Amino acid sequence: MTEPCYSKNPDNGIAISSLIRAFHCPRQYFFYKDIPSKPAIQYSICKLVSCAEKGSTEEELWYTLHMIHPEISEDKRHFLRDCLMAMEHAPVRPWTETDISVRSERAGIHGLLDKYHAQNGEYTLTRCTMAPKTGCWAEDAIRTAAFLLCIEEAGAVKTPGIYIEYVRSGIIRYYEPTPKDRRRVLHLIQQVKEIDNGEFPHKPLNPPCSRCRFSDRCAQNAPRRLSFLLKK
Template identity: 30%
Template sequence: MSHGEHVTVSALVRVHACPVRYYYERNDPLAESDRYAVCKQLSYHLGNPLDPEAIWGEIFAVRPTVDPALREFLAFCIASCTKSEWKPARECDVKVVSVKHGIVGMIDRITQDGAFSIVRAAGAMPFGTYAADRLRVAALALCLEEMTGRIVEGGCVEYIPDGVSRYHAVQPRDRRQVIAALHRIRSIHDGEMPRRLLNAPCNRCKYKERCESSGGHRLSELL
């Protein structure tokens, strides 16, 4: 990564979860899951009648290798989403950029009133939003603020399998975490071996032993 290259929001989330794992996987391509493909395609139709046949046809066109068994998952998601009222999107898949912070990301849906949302294939928490989703909303809000010139107070997270939309009001700590994640990514790409976080998700991690033995060094010291 050159210093002029923008950091993706997905990279910010990965390094925030575990900088060591991000270090080992930083050059691996990210693959979209079939479940996300189902939720994403359904999201284009929110606020309008949800036709299972039409949506499945679009999913198959976008992803011809999709597991046919996920048609049941689509039916489950549609049943969940029909229990709530949704605003249709004015725009979908909107690329947003912050030149100041060097961030680039994608907003899944923007409604007529200018509110933005991101689509998730996970079930919702009983209350609130996941830490990773709060980081996503904060990073996208920074980009949108720079592009529009106005304060963006928050955004929605749409947990499609549960048919739930949760608004997250961006807090100062969310913005601090975005900045911290940016610093971590840039130090890693400058050759710094990151240290394991105290609350890192280490259970069953395939890098656990390598992580424990590294201790945090520059890459040049390990070669």
């Protein structure tokens, strides 16, 4: 499940992936929003493994990957191999449709849902991160809540939760969003709207500064302290 991090046309609404970026750090979203997004090769590999027919070989899938990403480098092959090994005995989620565009006009968000199975009315997200020890990651809880807002508004098959495939771990989890998750989604929507309108966001309580590529730019844009102004 992936889509461009930022919609250049505000009439399209907010991409669910934008909410996730803002959840990690609203300032990261501020700096990322004008950078063209690159194809996520690891996601493509996980999605291919997730949707592959039973018995598909590494060679067959690597050939398919070359058609999807002609520029893919040979060093990505070990990632494909690891995913295949991890999912060898996992109960892969069935599907009748894949890459389903969903939207909530009321919430103003949109995204691509990875899998839908018409026979049982179940939805699945495909992730390329390792699975947590229990449950799902906080960002995946937000993803699930955001996608369910879209599904519910569309009047599609109702479901209290969504399956999450952690392909690299070979683990499938089922998650039902809580009211707290939905509140977070609504808060993030408002936050992203404010940033898109030009507002520079406040730094969150626990920002991921140590591994952020924008740390220098973030510091340059930091509001000046009152004590600094009084020195003038």
